[in-house]
Amino acid sequence: MTAVAGRRAAPAEATLRTLAWVEARRWARHPLFLLGCALLIWGAVGIWNNLDATFNEFRVAPAFCVGVLGALVGCQLTRSMSRSTDAVAAAPADGVLRTAALCLACLVPGAVGLLWVTWLYVAAMAMPTPQSALSTADQIAVLLSGVVASVGGPLFGVMVGRWTRFPGAGLVGAVVLIGWTILGNSSLIQPASRLNDLVRLNAPYAFWTSSDNDHSHIWVAGGSPWWHLAYVVLLCGLAATAAMVHEAVGARRSRLWRILAELAGLAVVALALAVAADPTRVPL
Amino acid sequence: MTAARTVSLTGVTKRYRGTPALDSVDLAFGPGITGLLGPNGAGKTTFLRIVATVLAPDAGEVRLLGRIPDTPDRLAEVRRRLGYLPQEMGFPRGFTAFGFVDYMAVLKEWTARAPRHDEVRRVLSLVDLGDLTTKRISALSGGQRRRVALAQALLGEPELLLLDEPTTGVDPEQRVTLRQVLSRAGERSTVLLSTHQTEDVAALCDRVVVLDAGRVRFDGPVVDLVATAAGRVWLADAPDRAARASWRTGSGRHRNVGEAAPSGAELAEPTLEDAYLLLLGDRARTTAVAA
Numbered sequence: 001m002t003a004v005a006g007r008r009a010a011p012a013e014a015t016l017r018t019l020a021w022v023e024a025r026r027w028a029r030h031p032l033f034l035l036g037c038a039l040l041i042w043g044a045v046g047i048w049n050n051l052d053a054t055f056n057e058f059r060v061a062p063a064f065c066v067g068v069l070g071a072l073v074g075c076q077l078t079r080s081m082s083r084s085t086d087a088v089a090a091a092p093a094d095g096v097l098r099t100a101a102l103c104l105a106c107l108v109p110g111a112v113g114l115l116w117v118t119w120l121y122v123a124a125m126a127m128p129t130p131q132s133a134l135s136t137a138d139q140i141a142v143l144l145s146g147v148v149a150s151v152g153g154p155l156f157g158v159m160v161g162r163w164t165r166f167p168g169a170g171l172v173g174a175v176v177l178i179g180w181t182i183l184g185n186s187s188l189i190q191p192a193s194r195l196n197d198l199v200r201l202n203a204p205y206a207f208w209t210s211s212d213n214d215h216s217h218i219w220v221a222g223g224s225p226w227w228h229l230a231y232v233v234l235l236c237g238l239a240a241t242a243a244m245v246h247e248a249v250g251a252r253r254s255r256l257w258r259i260l261a262e263l264a265g266l267a268v269v270a271l272a273l274a275v276a277a278d279p280t281r282v283p284l
Numbered sequence: 285m286t287a288a289r290t291v292s293l294t295g296v297t298k299r300y301r302g303t304p305a306l307d308s309v310d311l312a313f314g315p316g317i318t319g320l321l322g323p324n325g326a327g328k329t330t331f332l333r334i335v336a337t338v339l340a341p342d343a344g345e346v347r348l349l350g351r352i353p354d355t356p357d358r359l360a361e362v363r364r365r366l367g368y369l370p371q372e373m374g375f376p377r378g379f380t381a382f383g384f385v386d387y388m389a390v391l392k393e394w395t396a397r398a399p400r401h402d403e404v405r406r407v408l409s410l411v412d413l414g415d416l417t418t419k420r421i422s423a424l425s426g427g428q429r430r431r432v433a434l435a436q437a438l439l440g441e442p443e444l445l446l447l448d449e450p451t452t453g454v455d456p457e458q459r460v461t462l463r464q465v466l467s468r469a470g471e472r473s474t475v476l477l478s479t480h481q482t483e484d485v486a487a488l489c490d491r492v493v494v495l496d497a498g499r500v501r502f503d504g505p506v507v508d509l510v511a512t513a514a515g516r517v518w519l520a521d522a523p524d525r526a527a528r529a530s531w532r533t534g535s536g537r538h539r540n541v542g543e544a545a546p547s548g549a550e551l552a553e554p555t556l557e558d559a560y561l562l563l564l565g566d567r568a569r570t571t572a573v574a575a
Binding site for chain 2 (some may be wrong): 010014015017018019022081083085086087088089090091092093094098146213250252
């Protein structure tokens with residue numbers, strides 16, 4: 001027997017780390033991800049001069065450019081090895097580990113979202129922008145939701161890639177994300193109420209201010225930005241766990257289903273707490 | 285004898301929508317190269333997928349490398365020691381030959397970068413792709429892609445090597461190179477080679493298993509199967525309608541494989557292909573006349 005054949009099995013953590021690194025590099029080189037980054041930079045240049053008190057355009061930028069496009073990337077990368085299914089299935093790194101590596105690779109778009117938000121925060125502090133009715137702490141929560149969206153979209157894409165087989169599923173997933181967000185946030189045109197906050201805040205990305213370019217009739221919507229942030233973080237956990245459940249078997253599958261149920265319960269609680277806050281809209 | 289068995293299947297059955305792909309198959313394999321022959325739909329690919337732990341049988345026991353892979357841990361232990369080349373293998377877009385085999389090496393738990401890259405280069409050189417490592421797979425020919433697929437199966441010199449039609453689309457020169465690679469692998473590993481190329485089996489294998497309709501029709505040394513055709517292969521000036529198979533050879537004469545000698549025929553040395561055609565009997569009845 002050769003030295004090669006006598007090689008010891010690597011611990012699962014080491015395989016996960018190596019595979020996550022490989023997937024992260026694939027992610028960083030994906031044309032749609034690069035397009036999203038380019039759009040982010042181009043958008044920043046384009047809207048910087050139109051900065052208003054709402055910051056809506058800035059906040060949504062990473063969610064759209066990295067998050068929604070990331071759903072397509074996540075789905076594509078997840079399915080990319082489906083052409084080699086049997087060879088991959090015969091390897092010791094099982095489907096749960098491969099899916100976990102893909103989920104970890106979603107930190108790449110997350111890092112881009114974080115960079116963007118950090119830059120925005122620093123730049124906004126330096127510029128004489130109008131005051132917002134949101135407290136500084138709430139501003140941070142709202143900004144961080146952009147970072148979470150830039151991870152959440154890709155995780156959603158990984159989940160869609162694992163659970164669906166039809167062509168264009170990634171695109172359908174991205175449309176669902178956009179549709180869910182638009183439908184939820186359409187409640188901003190309705191009168192302030194907890195029910196309308198529930199409709200708005202159940203979306204994976206929520207707007208917190210009315211947007212008006214002439215700076216009139218601008219107000220901050222009700223609800224708790226921090227509890228909404230906790231809710232969307234839990235949605236990310238749900239997407240990652242749901243993706244892994246698809247690949248798990250036996251006791252591990254049961255354990256993951258249990259975790260999924262617990263995360264779902266916590267998400268409902270976080271959403272309820274986000275909606276429970278005062279729904280009154282505060283004018284700027 | 286039992287201890288030397290790498291693969292052991294007992295009463296293995298697999299059905300697809302009620303149709304048996306494998307029907308109560310009992311087989312055992314030890315080190316060396318065994319050829320799997322059989323017509324399309326005979327169950328060869330199903331058999332290899334079960335041995336590769338990709339597919340679970342409906343009934344029966346599968347013992348691989350001394351263990352029954354019925355838990356995730358045991359499955360992983362077996363998979364660490366096997367290499368598998370599936371019959372149909374596509375490649376993800378954008379990968380180079382090196383990138384793909386490197387990705388597969390990570391899935392096979394090669395976590396340290398330098399030895400992994402050395403191993404990837406080694407297997408790509410084995411299949412004669414050492415100078416095409418940076419070329420995108422989409423730009424490679426069908427035969428070259430097949431060799432990339434074979435390279436990933438050879439990673440880590442697996443104790444159990446499962447090859448489903450490895451030489452499909454490979455040119456004759458490369459086929460000889462691959463035979464050398466497989467013959468070396470057969471010296472230390474258990475190699476199961478499913479193919480339609482009887483000449484590959486004749487050139488490489490000590491033992492041959494013929495599957496037909498999910499059942500084992502023959503299991504024994506290649507020479508024994510060839511011997512079954514002795515005295516039943518004839519060269520004649522005309523095709524014999526009573527023969528099981530008859531075709532015009534390059535010399536202009538007709539090779540007739542059958543029970544009785546056509547008039548004016550002379551006895552020919554049987555090949556594995558002749559014996560295989562005779563074994564399958566009516567299923568293989570054909571009259572192929574080359575232009």
